Amino acid sequence: DAGVIQSPRHEVTEMGQEVTLRCKPISGHDYLFWYRQTMMRGLELLIYFNNNVPIDDSGMPEDRFSAKMPNASFSTLKIQPSEPRDSAVYFCASRAHYRGDTEAFFGQGTRLTVV
Amino acid sequence: DQQVKQNSPSLSVQEGRISILNCDYTNSMFDYFLWYKKYPAEGPTFLISISSIKDKNEDGRFTVFLNKSAKHLSLHIVPSQPGDSAVYFCAAGVKGSNYKLTFGKGTLLTVNP
Numbered sequence: 001d002a003g004v005i006q007s008p009r010h011e012v013t014e015m016g017q018e019v020t021l022r023c024k025p026i027s028g029h030d031y032l033f034w035y036r037q038t039m040m041r042g043l044e045l046l047i048y049f050n051n052n053v054p055i056d057d058s059g060m061p062e063d064r065f066s067a068k069m070p071n072a073s074f075s076t077l078k079i080q081p082s083e084p085r086d087s088a089v090y091f092c093a094s095r096a097h098y099r100g101d102t103e104a105f106f107g108q109g110t111r112l113t114v115v
Numbered sequence: 116d117q118q119v120k121q122n123s124p125s126l127s128v129q130e131g132r133i134s135i136l137n138c139d140y141t142n143s144m145f146d147y148f149l150w151y152k153k154y155p156a157e158g159p160t161f162l163i164s165i166s167s168i169k170d171k172n173e174d175g176r177f178t179v180f181l182n183k184s185a186k187h188l189s190l191h192i193v194p195s196q197p198g199d200s201a202v203y204f205c206a207a208g209v210k211g212s213n214y215k216l217t218f219g220k221g222t223l224l225t226v227n228p
Contacts, residue, residue, distance in 0.1 A: 004158070033215070042220035043159070043204060056215065091158055102147050102208065104216065106158030 004107035006092050012113045018080040021110045024073055025094030033104060034067055034077050035091040043091070049075065050097070082114045118142045119207050121219035129227055134192040136222050138205030141186065145207040149216065150179060150190045153202045162203075163190070195226045 005024040013019050025032045033048040047057040052069045060067070064083070069075040079086055089111050093104040120139045128134045136150075146167040151159035165172040165179045165188070172179050178191045192199055205219040 035218075043218035045215055045217070048215055093158075102164055102210070103149055103161040105161065106151075108156070108158045 004092055004094055004105055006090075006107035006110050008110060009108065010111045010113075012115065013082055015083055015114055016081045017114075018078065019082045019086075019112060019114075021077040021090050021092075021112070023075045023077070023092030023107060025075070025092070026096075026105055027073065029094035029096045029105075030072075031095040031097045031104070032069060032075050033093040033095070034075070035093065035106075037089045037091060037109070046077070079112075082112075084114045087112055087114050117219075118145075119205055119217050119219040121203075121205055121222050123222050124220075125223040125225070127225045127227060128195050130197055131194045134190075134195045134199065134224055134226065136190040136192075136203050136205075136224065138188050138190075138219055139186060140188075140207050142207070142209075142217075143186070144209050145217075146210050147208055148179070148181060148188050149206045149208075150177075151204040151206060151218075152199075153204060153221070159204055192224075195224075197226050197228050200224055200226050 007022045030051050034046040035043050037043050046059045047067045049069045067077045089109045091106050091109045093106040095101055095104040118141050149164040150162040152162050153159040163174050163177050163179050165181050170181050181188045202221040202223050204221045206216040208216045
C-alpha cells in the first residue's frame with residue numbers, strides 16, 4: 001500500500017483566497033483524521049471521520065474551515081477565506097479501527113503558507 | 116489545557132548511549148499511549164505503543180515504560196544511533212470512547228556520532 005497520500009505538498013496562497021487540501025487514506029481504513037501542526041500548539045486534531053461520517057469537529061478553529069469525505073478513499077479540508085495565521089503543516093492520517101488498531105498512519109503533510 | 120506534555124523541547128546524546136524521552140499526562144482516562152517519530156518534511160511514523168494494563172513494552176532498541184500512578188511515560192532508545200535523530204511525539208488516547216489521539220509538542224532528539 002502506498003500509505004496516506006496528501007496533495008499538494010506545498011501551497012502558497014494570498015490572504016482571502018480559498019485553499020483546498022486533499023487526502024487519500026490507506027485502503028480499508030475506516031477512520032480518517034485531519035491534524036494541524038504549528039510551533040505554538042504542536043499537533044492538534046481538527047476533525048475526524050468514521051466510515052466517511054464526521055464524528056468530532058470540535059477542533060476546527062473557525063467556520064472558515066470545513067472538511068468533507070465524499071467516499072472512503074478521499075477527503076478534503078477547505079479554508080475559505082484563508083488568513084496568514086492559518087499557515088501551518090496540515091496532516092491527514094487514517095486508522096483501521098474495525099480491527100482494533102490503535103495507531104494512526106500519517107501522510108507527508110501539506111505545508112500551507114498564507115501571505 | 117495541555118493534557119499531554121513533553122517538557123524537554125530537545126535532547127542531545129552520543130551515539131551508542133541511551134536516549135530517554137519523557138512524557139507526562141494529566142487525563143486519568145487515557146488508557147493507551149503511543150510514540151511517533153518525525154523526520155523533517157515527513158509525516159509522523161508510529162514507533163511503539165503501550166496499553167495501560169502494562170508497565171513496559173519493548174521492540175528492539177525501543178522500550179516504553181509507563182508509570183500510571185505518576186502519570187508518566189518514557190521512551191528508552193538503546194543504543195542510540197545517528198539515524199534516530201528526529202522529533203519524537205508522545206500521544207495518548209481512550210480506547211473505550213473515540214480513540215482520538217492527543218499529542219505532546221514533541222522532543223527533538225539529536226544523536227551525535
